[in-house]
Amino acid sequence: MKSSAKNIKLASVDDIFSTEESRTDEKLEKIVELPLTELFPFKDHPFKVIDNEAMYDTAESIKQYGVLVPAIVRPRDEGGYEIVAGHRRKRACEIAERPTMPVIVRNLDDDAATIIMVDSNLQRENILPSERAFAFKLKLEAIKRQGARTDLTSTQDEQKLSAEKVGKDAGVGKDTVRRYIRLTELIPELLSMVDEKKIALSPAVELSYLKNEEQISLLEAMEMEQATPSQPQAKRLREFSEKGKLTIEVMSAIMSEEKKGDLDKVTLTADKIKKYFPKSYTPRQMEDTIIKLLEGWHKKRTQQQER
Structure with a gap:
């Protein structure tokens, strides 16, 4: 009778003495502080990181309170970490002269990382059409790859469902998604x-x-x-x-x-008409005054025609 000892896997000392609580804790995501020098931008990141007023406001907030929401990153094969969500926060940390940044490290494949990157940025209020266009395109391609069929019989209906998924997540219709993606051409x-x-x-x-x-x-x-x-x-x-x-x-x-x-439109800019009003007048006050003058002129003209 052959011995089955070779099939027996012995537990390590660490496994023997570790508790269930500690083993569970090891699986939980943790927030860690990483140097900014180890954080790299997402490949083909479609969203612009601009040093505007909002960016400087964020930097000032970070100086006072720190980074309140950690970024999401994933390990790179060549070393360091790729930012999935948090590009603007990293730039704000640089402006605030903060050497590190709190992050959550996740092991994500390319498609999962792309979807998180797009969804986290589409929540912003001001997004340029070009940003939305390339973001929709990246996410649509990622979703299609995730649901790719091995029998190579993917139908137009399945592609339509992918566009519907992108649109639903962004609060728009599938046709709007397609129209924005056309802009990438x-x-x-x-x-x-x-x-x-x-x-x-x-x-x-x-x-x-x-x-x-x-x-x-x-x-x-x-x-x-x-x-x-x-x-x-x-x-x-x-x-x-x-x-x-x-x-x-x-x-x-x-x-x-x-x-x-252009043939039907008349444009009066504030620069053209402000010389006729007191300097303290706002554009709204100038507009209201012009409307009253025109109404008075029209009423007088109508009365003259009725005589």
Whole structure:
């Protein structure tokens, strides 16, 4: 009869004398202080970290109270830790001249880390269209990989459910998710104009279907005509592109058209009219005064016509 001793696994001394409580405690996540020099940004992080007023306010808060919410990081194969959530907090710590930062270390795969990174940043109030676009794209790709089928029979319905999941988590519809993701097809110069509100979302989506070289030519046409495309103009540009007839001459002709909104709109800026009012007047007071004057003028004119 063969001995089964080789199948017996002996417990270590530590295992024998450790308690159930201590073993459970080892599995719990802990907050640790790590040097900022060991923290690295997330690969392809789509959210901008800007030294603006909000950033300096955060830095001042950290100086007084410390970092109230720890960042989430994961170990890197090459050493150090990759920030999953907490890029702005790290920058604020640098401004506050704080050498370390409280973090929670988690072992996350790429897709799980991407989803946490996107969700934690989408909670912010002010998010640029470009940030939202690349964030939606990253999360959608991660969700698709997590649910990828080994039989290679993934259907359009399954892809639609992925877009619905991204939209639901962000509080928008799947079509909105797709529209934002289209913005990632814009060249950087046009995408910056969307962030700066020089080009609205709807025309920007239409322009995203233009070839890269066409988008570059469009920049030239916009510069020549000192205009940005409206929704109807952007749609026509896309139609000409799909027909293979979108030349710089066509772009210039379309961009030189007067927009209907421009024909019907009268704009009076505060700079134009403030010389007619006391310096203490606010823009709202100036607006109210102008409306009263116009109402009085209209009433007087109507009375004259009735005589």
